[in-house]
Amino acid sequence: MVTPLTGSWRDDAVPCPNSRYGMRLRFAVLGWAAGVLAASAAFAAPFVPADDATVLERLPTRSDPSLAEFGRLQKELASNPKDPQRAAAVAQRAIAAARAFGDPRFLGQAQAALNPWWSADDPPPAVIVLRATIKQSLHDFDAAIVDLDRVLATGGDHLQALLTRATVLTVLGRYEEAKRDCMRLARRAQPLVATTCLAAVTSVSGDVDGAYRMLDAALAAPSADPQIRAWAATLAGEIAARRGDVAAADRHFAQALTADPRDGYLKGAYADFLLEQDRASAVAALLKDDTRNDALLLRLALAEARLPEHSQAFRAHRDELAARFAAARRRGDVLHLREEARFALEIERDAANALLLARDNWSRQREPADLRILAAAATAANDARTLKVVADWIAKTGYQDVWVASLRTRPRS
Amino acid sequence: MGRVASYPTTVVTRWLVLLAAGFALPQDAHAHKPSDAYLTIERNGGALTGRFDIALRDLELAIGLDANGDGEITWGEVRRQHNAIAALAVDRLSITAAGQACPLIVTGQRIDTHTDGAYAVIDLAGRCEAESGVLAIDYRLLFDVDPQHRGLAQVVDEGVAQSLVLSADRPRAVVAGDDRLAQFMSYVREGALHIWTGFDHTLFLIGLLLPAVLVRLNRHWAPAARVSPVAVDVFAVVTAFTIAHAITLTAASFKLVEVPSRIAESIVALSIVLAALNNLRPVVARARWSIAFAFGLVHGLGFANVLAGLNLPRDVLLIALVAFNVGVELGQLAVAAVMLPLAFMFRATAVYQQVVLIGGSIVIALLGVLWFVERAFNVVLWQAR
DSSP states (O other): OOOOOOSOHHHHOOOOOOHHHHHHHHHHHHHHHTTOOOTTOOOSOOBOOSOTTOEEEEOHHHHOTHHHHHHHHHHHHHTSTTOHHHHHHHHHHHHHHHHHHTOTHHHHHHHHHTGGGTTOSOOOHHHHHHHHHHHHHTTOHHHHHHHHHHHHHTSSOOHHHHHHHHHHHHHTTOHHHHHHHHHHHHTTSOHHHHHHHHHHHHTTTTOHHHHHHHHHHHHHSOOSOHHHHHHHHHHHHHHHHHHTOHHHHHHHHHHHHHHOTTOHHHHHHHHHHHHHTTOHHHHHHHHTTOTTSHHHHHHHHHHHHTOGGGHHHHHHHHHHHHHHHHHHHHHTOOTTHHHHHHIIIIISOOHHHHHHHHHHHHTTOOOHHHHHHHHHHHHHHTOHHHHHHHHHHHHHHOOOOHHHHHHTTSOOO | OOOOTTSOOSTHHHHHTTTSOOOOOOOOSOOOOOOEEEEEEEEETTEEEEEEEEEHHHHHHHTOOOTTOSSEEEHHHHHHTHHHHHHHHHHSEEEEETTEEOOEEEEEEEEEEETTEEEEEEEEEEEOSSSSSOEEEEEOSSTTTOTTOEEEEEEEETTEEEEEEEOSSOOEEEOOOSOHHHHHHHHHHHHHHHHHHOHHHHHHHHHHHGGGGEEEETTEEEEOSOHHHHHHHHHHHHHHHHHHHHHHHHHHHTTSOOOOHHHHHHHHHHHHHHHHHHHHSOSSOSOHHHHHHHHHHHHHHHHHHHHHTTOOOGGGHHHHHHHHHHHHHHHHHHHHHHHHHHHHHTTTSHIIIIIIIIIHHHHHHHHHHHHHHHHHHTOOOOOOO
């Protein structure tokens, strides 16, 4: 089950921007932001194409032939929907596609593949682990844990289940349980995976220095898999940044980018570090082609806001982000709260709204970035009650972060 | 509009990268977003007009558009599937006014571009049998191929606009217009309808009412002498049942109590078994209203799931609750009104006392056992088709 990401997807990438569509898109988005919040969501007037040969849509299969294989599996499953092996294969490919393309439609297709087991109590283990993976992707963390508990309660170390549960438990702030899963993982998984698992937990629960030393040492050993290495080095960069060790953070982010230059999470973490260091131009260069991803578009806009020569791009990106958050709200999604809080605080300068969003987000997930936006919004809004929540959390967990500490002394913007 | 936000950015997802085979990253200009379709419905009198925007990517998944499999969808390929697209749109969308159907037809098909790509625009028209009354939408597009699909609907009812979000969990919505009386009546209808279609509640009630025309004498059933004690008994049972489920329905709707539906539904099934067994070997013979009350509390939790499925706007919840209860009560009285005169007429016959009461109770008890096992252990024993 634990299949490391392999293959040469960087080399396969086909750049095929369609500028006519791009312009049309830009106008459409601006139109929306200007107040066209009509539910019909009609940007341009509907039209009847003059020519049968007019190409209206390019499917993802066009840019990635491996998706044709996924489509074939999907069709096979459709004629035999209760085959758990086929369903698991389709769901796994769909989750991977959602990740690789940043396209949430694939996540829905992954869920569809597991439909016969979606509310069943005892599907096969492989199906439950995938179901849990989809649930955590939808930020339904408690339900994901219930599923993973079920798999792991039957004994045996299902590596993927352990890995996923440790991570979800860390997001929920249940550190002792997460550590136990990482320890169990250490018996069977490769050392860098287990070390990174453990460092992720200990770095936020009182031993940031120990976590860093452990991870730095593990990264010094040669490791086979570039994706795992990129993940470990990204975490090392984040921890170094929280410790205020700028040189080490720079080194680790560079390490990670060498291993996997396209990873979206890595780019976001690196951009945050650069923004802290007031290196906005570097962020603009790093993220200029990542406008489809909301989280990265936010960081790009934050950088552009500080660069007078980018003011036109900034305004367009600001409006696009506002439209995307509005669309998500309309749909009833809660997956974007952290980014939306940051948008409200740092771009719209609406501390009160940012605080509401950050508090809502904090009630759902407790990663460092969640604490950071909560602390920043509370400081900006001068909200004593939330500042106490932050202080209590830091006292209870031993969380260390020079950026959060500096909030108290920084002049308000 | 376009977005990737529901593609989460927590560190959790980073794990996924470790699990899966690789894909090329495309560089197209479209934003990525979850699957949404946009529906506009406008009502003027009995006439409906509407527009339904469905993404070509979603249609490709549901019915297949890319005939030559080259990864590009052309207008010609869409046009060749126009009939299938129209059938899909009309089959998966049903609209009623005052509980009566408003059949829809497709009047045209065009194309529009949204931030995440091209959409088929389906123009709709329809005529409702009722000139007024509350509009209800039942939306089932794409949920089978993408359970995270949403229908984002905008309903303009006689000039008053309302937005709805329809999902796999909540595919039905009642449009809250300005006409409070029509609204009230629509929930009365929903309540009465639920007694009609919610077979388990009706069966429980019938189980309780079967012996109402009889009296228990020396361990035997004897026909009741007069109508009035029977009527009082029936009234007590139905009213106790209604009061009890009104209490829990209200509590559940305002989220004062939360009972997992599986537990509530299992106890509902169990209540049917016990009500029927009580006819075979009476434990509670006189005050059957007390059984009705006790189990009515659980049935109310079952009703709450129905009401939750209707996607009620917050401000109409109270009016809906009252109306729904009235509807349930009326539905029950209708059942009693049909059943009791017949039962009273034949109460002295052996057929009633042996076949209807004893045989009927055994059948009801068996059905209750079947439902209980299915619900409590989440298995399908018998499927009516």
